[in-house]
Amino acid sequence: MLTFRQEAAMDICAGRKRKLRGAARRCGRSAAGGVKRDAGRVLRSRTVEDNNHAEPMEEQEEQEEEDDCFSISFLRAGRPEPAVVVSPRYSLLREVGRGSYGVVYEAIARKTGARVAVKRLQCDAPENVELALAEFWALTSLENRHQNVVQLEECVLQRKGLAQKMSHGNKRSKQYLRLVETSLKGERILGYPEEPCYLWFVMEFCEGGDLNQYILSRRPDPHTNRSFMRQLTSAVAFLHKNNIVHRDLKPDNILISQKSGSPVLKVADFGLSKVCAGLNSKNSEEVPAVGGRGSNQNNIVNINKFWLSSACGSDFYMAPEVWEGHYTAKADIFALGIIIWAMIERITFIDAESKRELLGTYIRQGSEIVPVGEALLENPKMVLHIPQRARSSMSEGVKKLLQDMLAVNPQDRPDAFQLEVRMDQVTCAA
Structure with a gap:
């Protein structure tokens, strides 16, 4: 469900103070007529319980594959952690990040000594399970790796102090089937006691922080900008070719x-992603291929025929059609345009909740700033002034x-493959 709460923060991008209706992340079913926001109010994410709450561990009632798990080498005052499992891997x-439904740690793989990132999600409510499974399904559906998409090493399901390595569609695991049923039904499964259950995602560790931190802590560098633009479009093209719509592209993710010595971007956080399964070239209209890579183009055409109806994302990066709850993968292209701009x-703006300075483009309306997508929805004929700054070096x-990426009509935007080709052209010419 979408919930509302009024927020206020200050815009600092031009040295002036402006009221801000903050950025929020959420995913919910759109009502008839679409999602609308009242003046002075902001869409917020669904509330969840504290992910650091620990429950007592008991013996497991059913025999499943036991695996080594995680040990805690630090304690947070007043926040007990799950019991240590014997022979942890x-x-x-240390904790490096905390979201509405998970905690991310820096960790060491004991066998190899490699640094990894470990995200722990407590599956204590259907919405938590839905987000966790969405991320698991998206990352495990990728048969090949891409240097600009974060790599999932393994996913571990922990319950009652025992751990089991997760595999997609494992029908022999009763715990996995319970999670799937919980997500599908949207309610706790009757007949099962409410027991502590965690999903641990082990992923590659990115020591450079997120895009906000990296860009805003350094002097402007056109070469870095061009490199990041190519890397971002390459990542989104890869995801769309693999029938994955991210739905929450933003600098935080x-x-x-x-x-490698030079910065490499990694698209992460697939909790709101959608795997558009069952697509093939026979289900979509044929269009001329661009750049001689016809098979890739067919995949992207197909994913852009797949309509989604859940209002998902973060306000300042959402396309106009997402606010209405009827959109395709072209919404990712719009979000990417906001990020690159x-x-x-x-x-930048100051996020109302975290008080952090974030990269994001918006429209000024009197004393307020409004997300570009929302402003375009209210006024489709509005002309975006790109660039904003008089002394911009933008080509x-x-x-x-x-x-083109920020066109009101999704059909006027390039698809991910076309964008990849054009981005190579404009960055090489710059």
Whole structure:
């Protein structure tokens, strides 16, 4: 369900104070007529319980594959952690992030000594389970790796102090089937006691923080901007070719790895993603391929024929059609346009909830700033002034590409494959 709460923060991008209706993440079913926001109010994420709440561990009632899990090498005052499992494979070093439904730790793999990121999600409510399974299904559906998509090493299901490695569609695991049923029914399953259950995602560790931290802590660098633009479009093209709509693209969910010496972007956080399964070229209209890669183009055409109806994402990156609850993968293209525009011109706002300075583009309406997508929904004929700054170094090619990415009509936006080709052209010409 979408809940409402009034928020206020200050816009600092131009050195002036402006009221801000904060950015929120959520995913819910759209009502008839779409999602609308009252003046002075903001869509908020669903509330969940504290993910650090620990329950007593008991013996497991059914025999499942037992696996080593995680040890806690630190304690938070007043926040008990799950009991330590014998012979843990990972040692948690420190907390590096906390969201509405999960906690992320930096950890060490004891066998190899490699640093990894471990996300712990407590599956104590149907909405938590739904988000956790969405991320699991998206990452496990990828048969190939991509350097700009965060890599999932393994997923572990923990219950009553025992752990079991998760595999997609494991019908022999009663715990996995319970999670799926909980997600599908949207309610706790009757007949089962409410027991502590956690999903642990072990992923590659990105030591460079997120895109906000990286960009805003450094001087403007056109070379870095061009590299990041190509990497982001490559990642989204890869996801769309694999029938995955991310639905929550924003700087917070773009991580930076510096293991190779130069920054490499990693698209992460697939909790709101949608795997559009069952698509094939026979189900969609044939269109001319661009750039000689016809098979890839067919996949992207198919995913753009798949309509979604859950109002998902974060306000400042949501496409106009997402606010109405009827959209396709082209919504990811719009979000990417907002991110790239803000990155190039360093347009920021202060998030009402976290008080952090975030990259994001918006429209000024009197004393308020409004997400671009919402403003376009209210006034489809509005012309976006790209670039915003008089002394911007943005090239004409990038300017035209951003205007196309942020088109009100999704059909006027390039698909992910077309975007990848055009981005290579405009960044090489810059």
